Amino acid sequence: MQNKAVISIKNLWAGYDSDTILEDVSFEMFQEDYVGLIGPNGGGKTTLIRVILGLVKPDRGTISVMGMEPYQGRKHIGYVPQFQVEDKQFPISVWDVVAMGRLRPSIFANFRMSSSDKQAIETALDQTGMLEFRNRTMNELSGGQRQRVYISRALVTEPKILLLDEPTSSVDSHSSTQLYDLLAKLNDHIAILLISHDLTAISTYVKTIGCVNRRLVYSGTKEITSDMLDIAYECPVDLVAHGLPHRVLPSHQEGHQHD
Amino acid sequence: MIEQLSTIFSYEFMRNALLASMWISLACGIVGTLVVLNRIVSLSGGIAHAAYGGVGLAYYLGQDPMLGALLFSTVSALVMGTAHRKSKTGADTLIGVMWSIGMAVGIIFISLTPGYKANLMSYLFGSILAVSSNDLKLMALIAFVVLAFVILSYRSLLAISYDETFSTVRNVQVNLIYLSMLVLIGLTVVVSMRMVGLILVIALLSIPPAVARVFLKDMRGIMLLSFILSAIFCALGLVISFLTNIQTGPVIILLASTAYLISLLVRQLLTAKRQ
Ligand SMILES: Nc1ncnc2c1ncn2[C@@H]1O[C@H](COP(=O)(O)OP(=O)(O)OP(=O)(O)O)[C@@H](O)[C@H]1O
Numbered sequence: 442m443q444n445k446a447v448i449s450i451k452n453l454w455a456g457y458d459s460d461t462i463l464e465d466v467s468f469e470m471f472q473e474d475y476v477g478l479i480g481p482n483g484g485g486k487t488t489l490i491r492v493i494l495g496l497v498k499p500d501r502g503t504i505s506v507m508g509m510e511p512y513q514g515r516k517h518i519g520y521v522p523q524f525q526v527e528d529k530q531f532p533i534s535v536w537d538v539v540a541m542g543r544l545r546p547s548i549f550a551n552f553r554m555s556s557s558d559k560q561a562i563e564t565a566l567d568q569t570g571m572l573e574f575r576n577r578t579m580n581e582l583s584g585g586q587r588q589r590v591y592i593s594r595a596l597v598t599e600p601k602i603l604l605l606d607e608p609t610s611s612v613d614s615h616s617s618t619q620l621y622d623l624l625a626k627l628n629d630h631i632a633i634l635l636i637s638h639d640l641t642a643i644s645t646y647v648k649t650i651g652c653v654n655r656r657l658v659y660s661g662t663k664e665i666t667s668d669m670l671d672i673a674y675e676c677p678v679d680l681v682a683h684g685l686p687h688r689v690l691p692s693h694q695e696g697h698q699h700d
Numbered sequence: 701m702i703e704q705l706s707t708i709f710s711y712e713f714m715r716n717a718l719l720a721s722m723w724i725s726l727a728c729g730i731v732g733t734l735v736v737l738n739r740i741v742s743l744s745g746g747i748a749h750a751a752y753g754g755v756g757l758a759y760y761l762g763q764d765p766m767l768g769a770l771l772f773s774t775v776s777a778l779v780m781g782t783a784h785r786k787s788k789t790g791a792d793t794l795i796g797v798m799w800s801i802g803m804a805v806g807i808i809f810i811s812l813t814p815g816y817k818a819n820l821m822s823y824l825f826g827s828i829l830a831v832s833s834n835d836l837k838l839m840a841l842i843a844f845v846v847l848a849f850v851i852l853s854y855r856s857l858l859a860i861s862y863d864e865t866f867s868t869v870r871n872v873q874v875n876l877i878y879l880s881m882l883v884l885i886g887l888t889v890v891v892s893m894r895m896v897g898l899i900l901v902i903a904l905l906s907i908p909p910a911v912a913r914v915f916l917k918d919m920r921g922i923m924l925l926s927f928i929l930s931a932i933f934c935a936l937g938l939v940i941s942f943l944t945n946i947q948t949g950p951v952i953i954l955l956a957s958t959a960y961l962i963s964l965l966v967r968q969l970l971t972a973k974r975q
């Protein structure tokens with residue numbers, strides 16, 4: 442297997458307007474990776490995902506997705522947003538939401554859906570156990586069911602990379618176990634980047650852990666060392682308490698920076 | 701009853717009015733659904749009032765007022781729509797400003813224009829009974845363009861209305877679709893203006909979809925039902941207005957508002973029953 446990064450970020454700075462949110466982030470992810478990202482609220486995890494998706498332009502540094510600019514490479518990304526800022530009353534069915542994952546870019550190219558599109562949508566709904574809800578409207582679903590629909594929508598794009606932003610935050614424990622089993626299976630051929638505040642789940646299922654709080658601490662090793670868990674716990678707890686993110690990190694940063 | 705109807709529609713101007721209202725209902729039913737679901741009703745109001753500036757300017761320059769209205773509505777639709785996408789709340793002020801500038805410009809140019817101004821009132825209050833065959837053709841054309849666009853790009857439209865971020869990530873042509881939608885709103889507003897008048901256009905765009913979405917949970921269905929409802933309001937309004945000699949536009953709007961109130965009651969009953 443060729444060892445080419447699916448996501449490659451070098452010395453990246455990014456933020457909103459004049460607010461810098463991410464500082465000097467370097468990160469490489471490979472096809473077989475399953476990375477769990479943790480960090481305090483407001484630490485910049487979602488921002489990092491938005492940068493990878495080309496929704497936020499970096500101020501400095503470089504980023505490539507599948508060796509391309511994010512806006513091109515993102516066609517290989519299946520994206521599950523953190524929570525949907527949506528019109529709760531918007532009249533759309535589960536089926537139509539998942540069908541969004543099969544949209545072709547060109548405006549008139551979505552006139553008809555092919556039978557392979559329909560097949561893929563059915564499979565993706567089945568994978569998250571939402572097939573029986575296909576004809577429901579979104580506003581008739583619970584929060585956890587909606588999240589499973591968004592996971593189906595990401596899967597139906599047949600991604601090479603899955604970006605999941607807290608996909609289990611309102612999913613019950615049975616369904617989240619099912620989801621993690623599914624992710625483990627998918628990891629055979631899909632690289633996964635998973636954001637979660639659920640440290641138990643993270644430490645059980647992912648292969649490597651990173652911690653984001655303005656800076657990214659990521660060693661990229663395949664085992665979860667106690668040292669890394671230290672950082673993981675310390676980072677959210679300490680940093681929130683002291684509100685001085687980058688004061689605390691550098692000592693870890695030195696030890697874990699990889700090049 | 702049948703006899704009475706056939707008398708009413710033996711007049712050519714009534715037949716034209718009915719036909720025109722069907723085309724307008726078609727365009728407004730579809731575009732109105734997009735307007736309501738994208739929550740840009742106030743933006744449509746802004747477009748309608750900005751168009752009035754175009755009418756005034758066209759009068760002053762001795763051009764076709766329809767042309768002025770089309771130009772102003774399209775430009776204002778693009779400006780306000782772009783602002784709305786940048787910041788959903790920040791666009792509010794801009795919409796208010798363009799709304800009033802449109803009216804002010806319109807009124808100033810009209811008062812600068814010497815001569816008979818009765819025609820102009822038709823842009824404010826509608827003149828469905830004075831529809832010319834050229835107007836009819838234009839309305840049919842725009843209704844057709846709206847219909848064709850929505851049929852061809854339905855999935856893309858649904859996607860950007862529901863989740864713009866995800867559509868962007870899928871590299872859907874979000875900007876193109878959004879701008880096309882805005883231009884269609886502008887066109888439809890100008891066309892409808894002829895019938896129910898500037899002030900009441902917004903009602904015809906927003907009320908039928910608002911009623912329809914109480915009963916249906918599918919954008920396509922809401923579009924179709926909005927068309928049907930709007931056509932019924934218009935046809936009924938024409939007949940009532942003919943019989944009572946009351947202006948057509950206000951009658952149509954009163955009918956639509958009554959239906960809206962009833963639909964609100966129905967929704968109350970539906971949710972109450974569920975509990
Ligand atoms: N659209 C935006 N405009 C301006 N600032 C933003 C925007 N989105 C996020 N921020 C700011 O960027 C910082 C990082 O936010 P981000 O959403 O990346 O955090 P996060 O790590 O995902 O947090 P959480 O665990 O709560 O999801 C926050 O301080 C937030 O206020």
Ligand SMILES: [Mg+2]
Pocket residue numbers: 486487488523606
């Ligand atoms: Mg987040």
